[in-house]
Amino acid sequence: MHPERSGKRPGSGGHGGGHSGQGRPRAVAGGGGHIARKRFGQNFLVDQGVIAEIVRAIAPKPGEALVEIGPGLGALTDPVVERCEKLTVVELDRDLAARLRKRPELDVIESDVLKVDFAQLARERGVKLRMIGNLPYNISSPILFHLLPCADVVVDQHFMLQKEVVDRMVATPGNKDYSRLSVMLQWRYDMECVVDVPPGSFDPPPKVNSAVVRMTPLAEVPDVDPKVLEAMVAVAFSQRRKILRHTLGAWITQQGITTDFDLQRRAEEVPVAEYLALAAQVRKPA
Numbered sequence: 194m195h196p197e198r199s200g201k202r203p204g205s206g207g208h209g210g211g212h213s214g215q216g217r218p219r220a221v222a223g224g225g226g227h228i229a230r231k232r233f234g235q236n237f238l239v240d241q242g243v244i245a246e247i248v249r250a251i252a253p254k255p256g257e258a259l260v261e262i263g264p265g266l267g268a269l270t271d272p273v274v275e276r277c278e279k280l281t282v283v284e285l286d287r288d289l290a291a292r293l294r295k296r297p298e299l300d301v302i303e304s305d306v307l308k309v310d311f312a313q314l315a316r317e318r319g320v321k322l323r324m325i326g327n328l329p330y331n332i333s334s335p336i337l338f339h340l341l342p343c344a345d346v347v348v349d350q351h352f353m354l355q356k357e358v359v360d361r362m363v364a365t366p367g368n369k370d371y372s373r374l375s376v377m378l379q380w381r382y383d384m385e386c387v388v389d390v391p392p393g394s395f396d397p398p399p400k401v402n403s404a405v406v407r408m409t410p411l412a413e414v415p416d417v418d419p420k421v422l423e424a425m426v427a428v429a430f431s432q433r434r435k436i437l438r439h440t441l442g443a444w445i446t447q448q449g450i451t452t453d454f455d456l457q458r459r460a461e462e463v464p465v466a467e468y469l470a471l472a473a474q475v476r477k478p479a
């Protein structure tokens with residue numbers, strides 16, 4: 194359904210390494226005996242300098258409806274809730290959720306984040322949500338696409354992801370990282386990389402570099418059917434080395450669109466606005 198689900202991709206186990214694969218399991222530093230679970234993408238932030246930098250970027254304030262995905266052992270949870278007083282957390286790991294439930298300042302949703310209805314949560318809170326989290330990298334793209342339809346009930350999102358994924362999210366046309374992910378998120382969010390985080394900031398350390406991205410939903414929502422845009426962008430980037438005449442050309446013909454869209458380019462050269470304009474024509478044929 195979305196660009197990142199199939200095929201080999203960054204995020205499919207990228208955190209990797211350092212888990213209790215060989216020898217005796219080792220408890221996470223300062224984790225009260227907790228052993229990191231690789232299947233839950235558990236790499237816990239332990240560098241206090243980096244944690245402070247991320248919290249500064251988030252800038253939580255009292256009264257805001259902050260929601261943290263994957264609080265884990267509380268590396269971000271603690272300094273964030275100190276500033277905003279109440280915090281909703283979504284945690285899948287039963288043991289970690291049980292620990293978190295002991296804290297009255299936290300509202301714990303023990304669940305797979307992909308099953309949480311954030312539009313409903315925002316309705317219950319009566320305000321827009323501020324989403325934060327050091328995401329489990331194995332499902333980071335599914336989380337981004339789960340949140341995409343809820344962008345209108347979100348103030349902003351600060352997420353730690355694989356650096357490689359963040360590079361693709363923020364890439365501009367002509368850049369080697371400009372891809373389906375860039376277009377499918379940039380049409381709805383303004384995005385910037387706000388903190389770079391090396392592997393040594395985590396326990397266990399991942400094999401890849403990480404970064405925190407700030408995602409702010411655009412105030413003006415483009416008038417486009419996301420499903421049409423998604424299908425079109427998938428076709429366009431299916432063979433990114435070829436000029437679009439060979440890929441998107443056939444799709445345009447199938448849709449019966451009359452357009453002056455320049456098909457002598459590659460998918461990676463086309464600005465988001467032009468993809469949006471083309472997708473909009475599917476519902477408004479000339």
Ligand code: SAM
Binds near residue numbers: 262263269
């Ligand atoms: N926030 C902590 C930190 O920075 O140290 C932990 C981050 S760790 C990379 C990812 C966290 O997400 C873990 O606590 C893990 O148990 C949780 N998690 C993994 N899959 C999840 C899912 N599908 N839904 C909710 N939480 C999940």
